[in-house]
Amino acid sequence: MKRRNVLAGLGALITGGCTKIGQTEWFGDVVDGAEKLSRGAHRMLGARPTMAREFSVADISPYFRGNGNTEIDTDTYRAQLASGFPDWRLEVRGLVDRPLSLSLEQIRALPQRTQITRHDCVEGWSAIGQWTGPRLSTILGQAGLKPQAKFAVFRCADSFGKAPYYESCDLDDALHPQTLIAHQLNGEPLPERNGAPLRLRIERQLGYKHAKYLTAIELVDSLDGIEGGGGGYWEDRGYQWYAGV
Amino acid sequence: MKRHAISTRIWHWLNLLSVAILFMSGLNISNAHRHLYWGQAGFQPHEAWFHVIRFPGWATIPNYYSLAAARDWHVVFAWIFSLSLLLFLITALLNGHFRRDLAGRREDWRPSAIGADVRKHLRLDFAPTEGKYNLLQKAAYAVVIFILLPLMVLTGLTMSPGMDAAWPFLVDLFGGRQSARSIHFIVAWALLAFFVLHVVLVLLNKPLKNLGDMIGGGRLDETA
Numbered sequence: 001m002k003r004r005n006v007l008a009g010l011g012a013l014i015t016g017g018c019t020k021i022g023q024t025e026w027f028g029d030v031v032d033g034a035e036k037l038s039r040g041a042h043r044m045l046g047a048r049p050t051m052a053r054e055f056s057v058a059d060i061s062p063y064f065r066g067n068g069n070t071e072i073d074t075d076t077y078r079a080q081l082a083s084g085f086p087d088w089r090l091e092v093r094g095l096v097d098r099p100l101s102l103s104l105e106q107i108r109a110l111p112q113r114t115q116i117t118r119h120d121c122v123e124g125w126s127a128i129g130q131w132t133g134p135r136l137s138t139i140l141g142q143a144g145l146k147p148q149a150k151f152a153v154f155r156c157a158d159s160f161g162k163a164p165y166y167e168s169c170d171l172d173d174a175l176h177p178q179t180l181i182a183h184q185l186n187g188e189p190l191p192e193r194n195g196a197p198l199r200l201r202i203e204r205q206l207g208y209k210h211a212k213y214l215t216a217i218e219l220v221d222s223l224d225g226i227e228g229g230g231g232g233y234w235e236d237r238g239y240q241w242y243a244g245v
Numbered sequence: 246m247k248r249h250a251i252s253t254r255i256w257h258w259l260n261l262l263s264v265a266i267l268f269m270s271g272l273n274i275s276n277a278h279r280h281l282y283w284g285q286a287g288f289q290p291h292e293a294w295f296h297v298i299r300f301p302g303w304a305t306i307p308n309y310y311s312l313a314a315a316r317d318w319h320v321v322f323a324w325i326f327s328l329s330l331l332l333f334l335i336t337a338l339l340n341g342h343f344r345r346d347l348a349g350r351r352e353d354w355r356p357s358a359i360g361a362d363v364r365k366h367l368r369l370d371f372a373p374t375e376g377k378y379n380l381l382q383k384a385a386y387a388v389v390i391f392i393l394l395p396l397m398v399l400t401g402l403t404m405s406p407g408m409d410a411a412w413p414f415l416v417d418l419f420g421g422r423q424s425a426r427s428i429h430f431i432v433a434w435a436l437l438a439f440f441v442l443h444v445v446l447v448l449l450n451k452p453l454k455n456l457g458d459m460i461g462g463g464r465l466d467e468t469a
Contacts, residue, residue: 008303015269015308022307022314031317034324038407046411053413055285065288118285118422120406122312124278125288126422204410238313244407245320 066193
């Protein structure tokens, strides 16, 4: 017992010290530096654009877990879900030449891509699913990006308490050929837990970037001043904006 | 001539710091999803081959559950750990450390010589017959430096979706992201086992001199 206490004491000393350092501003700068280094390295290595692996039908997980918010408990959403979202609109706004307001019908009429990919949660688990929808680049092409546009911000219908879920990415990921606005999972309309009726697929990054229940895409030149300024709900709570690690 | 080159000593202590922080922040990350799987995917407990315990705050960085903060520590020190390992490997190849002190000659590795070394260890006699290290010591260091530490880097990279897109062969090397995650976990504990054994053996064999030599460098002729 005594040796165990010494070990626990030593552990607590290290973890306590690290916890203190973790709260300093300079360590935050170090963390940001490492995040930029990882992003730069991933962009530098491999053929361009680097593509996420696509799997075969046999690899599809029998059940695709929902995580984070898995339902939207409002009468409006419930009514929409029951009737197939006839009134749902995806707005494209901000730094674009032609703001859009797309119905599901219009989104389904665009050229479609189907891909079977691995979804990696920041917690550590993975699931494989088949996603169908237009490329985000197709939609952004219709809207026409203004030269100042640097980031795409994704607005969502779900929230944690009063804080709305949102996400963002740079144009490298927004225009990537595997980045989709998905409306189907495994050949069926998206289930509620996976973000019905529309969710983002941004295959080279972790699960929390794949915003669900999409209502709008905003093109901006800076993430400052949007919600907490971190570029996403989880980013505002300390998670990395570049979630490719 | 110094017993330990300056590059070896700097790497040794930087590596200890990095591995300790990586291990303890890794325990915090493990608490986020305490099941391990084989293959590409897995998320349901019944698919798991192993269920991990919840690690207590005194063993984790930071000392409370925070996946975000633990990942920050893990990623920063993963860079320090990998780059310092790479530099050490290059330096030790160039300055002959590996050839001179780890590889030895072919006849050193006869079964009878290995058997004799095992018997010496069982008598707690750790003095090398010749050179700096005895056979079991060379084998242990080689396994850690050439197999376990590089495995941690590679399995760690394989868990990154951005790296998998850049270097798809990583996923094939380990048979899937979840397999890489399982191997990452197993090798982390193998490194802890090495650490415990290493510290016990130093304590049993002139601990102050060995510790001092790894700091100040020591003198080679004293140990010959």
